[in-house]
Amino acid sequence: MRILLVSAHxxxxxxxxxxxxxxxxxAGLSARAxxxxxxxxxxxHGNDRGPTTTVLHRSHWRDDASRRFRNHAGDVLAxxxxxxxxxxxxxxPNLVHTSNLAGFSTSVWEIARRQGLPxxxxxxxxxxxxxxxxxxRRDGGPCCSHPRFCSVRTRRLARWAGQVSxxxxxxxxxWRRHEKLFPRARVRVVRVPLVPLVERPLRPPSxxxxxxxxxxxxxxxxxxxxxxxxxxxxxxxxxxxxxxxDGRLRPEVEAAQGIVYAGxxxxxxKLRFIESVDVGVAPSIWEEANGPPYAVAEWLSAGRPALxxxxxxxxxxxxxxxxxxxxxxxxxxAEGARRLLDAGQWxxxxxxxxxxxxxxxxxxxxxxxxxxxxEAGAAS
Numbered sequence: 001m002r003i004l005l006v007s008a009h010x011x012x013x014x015x016x017x018x019x020x021x022x023x024x025x026x027a028g029l030s031a032r033a034x035x036x037x038x039x040x041x042x043x044x045h046g047n048d049r050g051p052t053t054t055v056l057h058r059s060h061w062r063d064d065a066s067r068r069f070r071n072h073a074g075d076v077l078a079x080x081x082x083x084x085x086x087x088x089x090x091x092x093p094n095l096v097h098t099s100n101l102a103g104f105s106t107s108v109w110e111i112a113r114r115q116g117l118p119x120x121x122x123x124x125x126x127x128x129x130x131x132x133x134x135x136x137r138r139d140g141g142p143c144c145s146h147p148r149f150c151s152v153r154t155r156r157l158a159r160w161a162g163q164v165s166x167x168x169x170x171x172x173x174x175w176r177r178h179e180k181l182f183p184r185a186r187v188r189v190v191r192v193p194l195v196p197l198v199e200r201p202l203r204p205p206s207x208x209x210x211x212x213x214x215x216x217x218x219x220x221x222x223x224x225x226x227x228x229x230x231x232x233x234x235x236x237x238x239x240x241x242x243x244x245x246d247g248r249l250r251p252e253v254e255a256a257q258g259i260v261y262a263g264x265x266x267x268x269x270k271l272r273f274i275e276s277v278d279v280g281v282a283p284s285i286w287e288e289a290n291g292p293p294y295a296v297a298e299w300l301s302a303g304r305p306a307l308x309x310x311x312x313x314x315x316x317x318x319x320x321x322x323x324x325x326x327x328x329x330x331x332x333x334a335e336g337a338r339r340l341l342d343a344g345q346w347x348x349x350x351x352x353x354x355x356x357x358x359x360x361x362x363x364x365x366x367x368x369x370x371x372x373x374x375e376a377g378a379a380s
Contacts, residue, residue: 001373002035004091006108007099010040010053016217017294018100018124021192025097026051028366037091041103042067054087057103071103072131078156080107080114089115095373100124101157109160118380120372121185123169123178125289128157136286138248140220154181161185165376168369170290171313177287188372192290192297193365194356198271202302202355205278208346212239212307212337213277215265216295218247223283223309223328225249228256233334237341244273274298279340280306283328287312292320303355305346307336322353 009015011023026036030051038053042060061068084104088096088111096112097120098104106128112119125133130150135143143150158181167185169175175187212234218224224247231241235258243253244262253261265273280299282288291313292300299306300322308314310325318325326336340346 001094001377002037002092003029003373004037004039004088004093004096005099006039006096006101006104008041008102008104009100010038010044010055011051012040012044014045017290020294021122021124022099023051024362025366025369028362029369032366032370037093039087039091041101054091056084056087061103067103074103074105074107075131076153076156078105078107078110078159080111084108085111085114088112088117093117095120095377097122097373100127102127106157106160109163113160113163116380118376119164120166120168120376121164121182123167123174123289126177126287128178128181129154134221134286136221138220140225140285157181165379166372168372170293171316173287173291173313173316174289186375188368190365190368192292192294193361194297194301195359195362196356197274197298197301202271203275204355205304205350207278207350208238208341209278210238210240211242211260211277212279212281213242213244213273213299213304214281214283215244215270215273215298216282218243218245218249218253220249221284221286222247223285224253226285226328226330227281227283227333228252228259229330230333230337231256231259233330234337237334237337239279239337239341242273242277244270274302274304278304279337280304281333282306282308282314283326283333284309284311284314285328288314290314291316292323296323300353301356303350303353305340305349305353307333307340322349324349 005022007022009019012019029036038051040053041056043055059067095118099122109119126135127133161182164185167182167187168190170191234241241259244265246264262273282296296306305322307324307326308317309328310318317323324336326332
């Protein structure tokens with residue numbers, strides 16, 4: 001098949017989990033002899049292994065305030081544009097697979113309908129429901145600040161949803177949030193695959209553990225503030241807190257006493273960071289979309305037990321071997337660590353989560369996508 005992957009940031013690995021999804025999907029499907037093309041809304045800030053990508057807009061919303069405004073206006077209008085239609089047509093795909101649609105709007109679904117193309121959509125967050133994408137304000141409190149605007153925006157975005165025949169999502173929770181928008185679509189939960197982080201063996205966790213690590217965005221919704229507040233209690237339990245990542249809370253992390261901050265880590269630096277800790281932690285205070293998200297999947301692939309917030313889709317990861325649910329508060333994080341260190345629990349957690357040594361789960365993940373594509377093509 002010739003497959004057009006449409007996503008706001010394409011396969012730009014510097015952007016986040018959605019872009020890793022697009023990059024992994026493009027690479028995996030290409031290895032299976034599919035002809036995969038990527039259409040991004042914005043130019044990439046950097047990517048060392050992405051597929052060839054066509055870009056819709058000249059400027060990036062992070063660098064251009066007017067582009068950000070036009071993105072929001074485009075969501076409300078959701079009008080099929082000539083340039084977007086021409087770019088889709090130029091690829092001559094057999095199927096269009098959309099992900100995050102900032103900068104495109106759902107008008108791409110109507111463009112696909114006019115060109116007789118089946119559409120598959122993957123939900124990664126709450127963009128169709130919330131302009132902020134997270135259903136939270138910047139301070140971590142719940143949205144919605146402007147319920148009337150958000151309601152109108154969602155109705156406008158959903159008016160082309162009838163063309164989407166299949167919806168993929170990383171958790172049951174995420175589908176429940178969106179199912180009213182896709183009354184005729186078939187849904188399939190396809191969770192993030194667990195894959196080896198590197199071909200060489202990783203250092204196994206210390207026993208008993210000495211270090212607990214956070215890897216991800218330094219944002220309020222990720223629970224970084226309660227994690228920093230829990231650091232003294234973690235030290236009392238014999239656990240040194242290590243943090244890696246970047247974001248708005250970086251100054252607070254850099255100023256925190258008694259923690260090890262590694263900055264933003266990529267490639268070998270990221271592997272060294274993961275090997276330097278024995279337990280992963282994901283104390284998100286928002287409703288994480290996937291169960292698990294990529295950050296938690298990496299801890300599990302490395303054979304590290306993980307403490308995770310039981311909220312949103314992330315709550316579904318609690319059922320995975322080696323994962324313990326926690327409340328995303330300083331006291332909840334400390335209590336979770338204490339439970340993990342109880343007699344016998346640490347050994348059971350290590351035994352439950354052996355390192356991932358092959359790509360079987362990734363192949364399963366690709367199989368699921370191919371099966372959906374076949375169904376969508378047959379139904380069109």
